[in-house]
Amino acid sequence: MTGLRDVTGPYFGEFGGRFVPESLIEALDQLTEAYEWSKTDPGFAAELAGLHRSYTGRPSPVTEVKRFAEHAGGARVLLKREDLNHTGSHKINNVLGQALLTKRVGKTRIIAETGAGQHGVATATAAALFGLDCVIYMGEVDTRRQALNVARMRLLGAEVIAVRSGSRTLKDAINEAFRDWVTNVETTNYIFGTVAGPHPFPALVRDFQKIIGEEAREQVLELTGALPDAVAACVGGGSNAMGIFDAFLDDAGVRLLGFEAGGDGADTPRTAATITVGSPGVLHGARSYLLQDEDGQTIESHSISAGLDYPGVGPEHSWLHAIGRAEYRPVTDTAAMEALRLLSRTEGIIPAIESAHALAGVLDLGRELGPDATILVSLSGRGDKDMETAAAWFDLYDAEPEATEGDLGGVES
Amino acid sequence: MSRVAAAIGRRNREAAGALVGYLPVGFPDLPTSIEAAVALVENGVDVLELGLPYSDPVMDGVVIQDATQRALANGFRLQHGFEAVHAIVERTGAPVLVMTYWNPVLRYGVDRFADDLAAAGGAGLITPDLIPDEAAGWLATSDRTGLDRVFLAAPTSTGTRLRRAVELSRGFTYAVSTMGITGERADVARSARDLVERMRAVGSDSACVGIGISTGEHVREVLEYADGAIVGTALVRALADGGVAGVARTAAALAAGTLG
Numbered sequence: 001m002t003g004l005r006d007v008t009g010p011y012f013g014e015f016g017g018r019f020v021p022e023s024l025i026e027a028l029d030q031l032t033e034a035y036e037w038s039k040t041d042p043g044f045a046a047e048l049a050g051l052h053r054s055y056t057g058r059p060s061p062v063t064e065v066k067r068f069a070e071h072a073g074g075a076r077v078l079l080k081r082e083d084l085n086h087t088g089s090h091k092i093n094n095v096l097g098q099a100l101l102t103k104r105v106g107k108t109r110i111i112a113e114t115g116a117g118q119h120g121v122a123t124a125t126a127a128a129l130f131g132l133d134c135v136i137y138m139g140e141v142d143t144r145r146q147a148l149n150v151a152r153m154r155l156l157g158a159e160v161i162a163v164r165s166g167s168r169t170l171k172d173a174i175n176e177a178f179r180d181w182v183t184n185v186e187t188t189n190y191i192f193g194t195v196a197g198p199h200p201f202p203a204l205v206r207d208f209q210k211i212i213g214e215e216a217r218e219q220v221l222e223l224t225g226a227l228p229d230a231v232a233a234c235v236g237g238g239s240n241a242m243g244i245f246d247a248f249l250d251d252a253g254v255r256l257l258g259f260e261a262g263g264d265g266a267d268t269p270r271t272a273a274t275i276t277v278g279s280p281g282v283l284h285g286a287r288s289y290l291l292q293d294e295d296g297q298t299i300e301s302h303s304i305s306a307g308l309d310y311p312g313v314g315p316e317h318s319w320l321h322a323i324g325r326a327e328y329r330p331v332t333d334t335a336a337m338e339a340l341r342l343l344s345r346t347e348g349i350i351p352a353i354e355s356a357h358a359l360a361g362v363l364d365l366g367r368e369l370g371p372d373a374t375i376l377v378s379l380s381g382r383g384d385k386d387m388e389t390a391a392a393w394f395d396l397y398d399a400e401p402e403a404t405e406g407d408l409g410g411v412e413s
Numbered sequence: 414m415s416r417v418a419a420a421i422g423r424r425n426r427e428a429a430g431a432l433v434g435y436l437p438v439g440f441p442d443l444p445t446s447i448e449a450a451v452a453l454v455e456n457g458v459d460v461l462e463l464g465l466p467y468s469d470p471v472m473d474g475v476v477i478q479d480a481t482q483r484a485l486a487n488g489f490r491l492q493h494g495f496e497a498v499h500a501i502v503e504r505t506g507a508p509v510l511v512m513t514y515w516n517p518v519l520r521y522g523v524d525r526f527a528d529d530l531a532a533a534g535g536a537g538l539i540t541p542d543l544i545p546d547e548a549a550g551w552l553a554t555s556d557r558t559g560l561d562r563v564f565l566a567a568p569t570s571t572g573t574r575l576r577r578a579v580e581l582s583r584g585f586t587y588a589v590s591t592m593g594i595t596g597e598r599a600d601v602a603r604s605a606r607d608l609v610e611r612m613r614a615v616g617s618d619s620a621c622v623g624i625g626i627s628t629g630e631h632v633r634e635v636l637e638y639a640d641g642a643i644v645g646t647a648l649v650r651a652l653a654d655g656g657v658a659g660v661a662r663t664a665a666a667l668a669a670g671t672l673g
Binding site: 165171183282285295 | 467468470472474475478485490491515516521541542543544546547564565566567571574578592593
């Protein structure tokens, strides 16, 4: 019997496909072939598992956060700690797999897009580790709000190109990376960072990220003796969410919740809540939900989180939404930042702003599910990169110590 | 028979081959883009390729990106595309293909788009990000409406894929000269000649080469082996720099290459 986990593309229901110029088809075919090989080759699996263990630091732990959970209706809240991975987020899981595939297809140069910079840092890291040339495309707006990650990538030896076309954010960085790939496909592999894009990327990236959920499912069973009632993650393109959802797709009793970046609010024009307010169409090589106007022009997204500031979403998420297997809800900038501060002050864990969207969603979800529920949350990244944004949001640099104390005090009340 | 294929065939009998000229609708504004397209035909362009500005044009280099972004910033709407086609066809009688990324067509509705394009007098669509594998709906609609459909062939396309692109294309098959995006280049890649030879081998009788063709000399060279030469960036740059008079001069210089 086949389950939802067995769907591997190119289509997830009516979503997915390969809407790309013919010039890219050979490269996608080559990558698909390498990916199929990697699924059955024991040597590949062993090499990747070795890297996860000795380089990334896997398995990542699951942490129960009781003081935070008091604010979530008393439900049991368990964090899957992808923030503790080398380079600071889940992105490394996928990048190491794709870097090994790059070696397999005999290419010497890798390119990647990045929004928050986490995927760019992970890719630059893999390039250093494997001795590959590396170019990272990043929207100019994002290079400013994530300047620390730009410096990290450059220190690691990557060239960072600030993209000045369109909205100058993640979607334009992807366009520019595709343009590079079309031109340099003979030497270059495109290490795509999320479960979007043309086939095989949605399936391939999910498969390299599904270790999150596979580990967590065992860890939660061991810790609680049962499966969680709900699994939650933030969704931009959706790679950490697919990574943690996948192992639970065929566990019908486990609710899956994706929290999108609501920006100023999903009912305002300044939002990135693609599934909540978007509609099906084609963007970046796949049919999926996207933010578009009535002429099919992509609408620029807005989120405080660079990593979620994307007007598209992976096709498997669109499918899970369409068949009702997963639920997608928007979380505003404000709610995410409050959750970021709450986790910091209740648990001593500073999450990435992206991950804070999931935490904010869980505060409400916990109250809905009640104290008997167990909720597993993907803590996809750490917040070090977001300190400038957080400092500005909470006025951390300028406020007097006492004023800061009073300002923050309200969170826990 | 396709009006586009007929025009290309006629130019191959009369001269060395056809010149296909690209300009985006709405750049620098809608009336000027129509005047510029008319000027192309008056100066020797045989088939027009009108581009619809799109927010995420992954096949386009910086010159065309800048032009189409400006058109979008000026308020380009799909309706303007149909208006431009109608006006240009009425004034020139030349066959007009629309070059569009796929999402605007999907959003508008494939059938509705095709009907409105046909009603405007358009000849068909060039679809840079729609490969035949994903085109089932468009194949049916283009058959119903009789519109041309131009698919792309790349130097890296397998023999099977080339055959499919050639068999399913109507009007012409777009041979991508080199791996890359639109833009001017010093030379036309050697890979273009090889690609067209491979397309001939699978039955192409209407192969036009595009990407990197920017001078009359390039056009002459391409028409030694291809049925048509497609020029975009050089025309857009001429329009940006010299207005309608400038683009007319550039079109005439390019068209000189069709005389062999």
